[in-house]
Amino acid sequence: MIQLGVNIDHIVTIRQARGTRYPSPVQAALVAESAGADAITLHLREDRRHIQDHDVDTLSRVLTTRMNLEMAVTDEMLGIACRVMPQDACLVPERREELTTEGGLDVAGQLDKVKRACGVLGEAGIRVSLFIDADPRQLDAARACDAPVVEIHTGRFADAHSRADQAGELQRIVAAVEYGNRIGLQVNAGHGLHYHNVQDIAAIPGVAELNIGHAIVAHALFVGWEAAVREMKRLMLAVAPESRGG
Numbered sequence: 706m707i708q709l710g711v712n713i714d715h716i717v718t719i720r721q722a723r724g725t726r727y728p729s730p731v732q733a734a735l736v737a738e739s740a741g742a743d744a745i746t747l748h749l750r751e752d753r754r755h756i757q758d759h760d761v762d763t764l765s766r767v768l769t770t771r772m773n774l775e776m777a778v779t780d781e782m783l784g785i786a787c788r789v790m791p792q793d794a795c796l797v798p799e800r801r802e803e804l805t806t807e808g809g810l811d812v813a814g815q816l817d818k819v820k821r822a823c824g825v826l827g828e829a830g831i832r833v834s835l836f837i838d839a840d841p842r843q844l845d846a847a848r849a850c851d852a853p854v855v856e857i858h859t860g861r862f863a864d865a866h867s868r869a870d871q872a873g874e875l876q877r878i879v880a881a882v883e884y885g886n887r888i889g890l891q892v893n894a895g896h897g898l899h900y901h902n903v904q905d906i907a908a909i910p911g912v913a914e915l916n917i918g919h920a921i922v923a924h925a926l927f928v929g930w931e932a933a934v935r936e937m938k939r940l941m942l943a944v945a946p947e948s949r950g951g
């Protein structure tokens with residue numbers, strides 16, 4: 706059954722805006738898990754603009770589902786991951802100046818570095834996911850790094866300005882999911898998904914998990930956090946092929 710990873714980065718953005726102790730990422734994570742989240746995703750960025758090291762430590766002790774720790778491919782982050790031991794670690798590109806993640810990790814262009822990181826995490830018993838564009842070359846490179854999972858970056862689909870562009874991006878994602886499954890990868894997807902575009906992605910046969918955060922946090926301002934998580938999961942299950950006997 707398709708799974709939902711709830712990204713709580715922007716719960717923490719609100720806390721960091723004033724340096725308060727609220728809202729609590731622990732409370733957000735536990736409520737999300739009770740509302741149907743299958744994993745909690747958090748991005749420990751090099752610039753610590755939202756998630757802090759202490760959040761990662763605390764959450765690793767209290768989650769009852771899975772921690773999916775998003776991180777750059779750096780020795781600092783590898784060390785943190787091997788200390789915290791999340792069930793999943795997703796390697797993502799990072800630029801300090803970026804507003805948010807702008808694209809997928811260029812695995813093909815830095816194969817040795819990514820393969821080494823995958824080895825370090827894999828040997829520690831952490832399941833590695835590579836956050837990549839919907840590109841067969843990147844899928845092949847992920848396979849060459851022995852990463853068991855990839856997450857297809859859906860940002861270009863989400864940000865497409867015309868229906869034609871969005872349809873084109875969706876086709877690229879559909880083809881990438883099919884190819885990734887064919888070469889033995891678990892294929893997840895995420896970035897920029899919201900209540901009006903998630904079903905296009907959730908309906909794709911072979912998508913195992915969606916990681917969604919910003920839109921759920923935004924929707925929660927109007928309906929409440931538990932209801933926002935529950936609604937996102939409901940929308941996903943309503944169209945997932947396995948829910949339709951696919």
Ligand SMILES: CC(=O)[C@@H](O)[C@H](O)COP(=O)(O)O
Nearest residue numbers: 714748797805806836895896
């Ligand atoms: C990798 C990705 O697409 C997101 O999970 C990432 O966390 C985005 O960064 P911000 O959460 O800082 O916007």
Ligand SMILES: NCC(=O)COP(=O)(O)O
Nearest residue numbers: 895896897916917918919
């Ligand atoms: N990897 C995508 C993720 O975790 C959440 O991205 P977004 O929904 O906050 O854009």
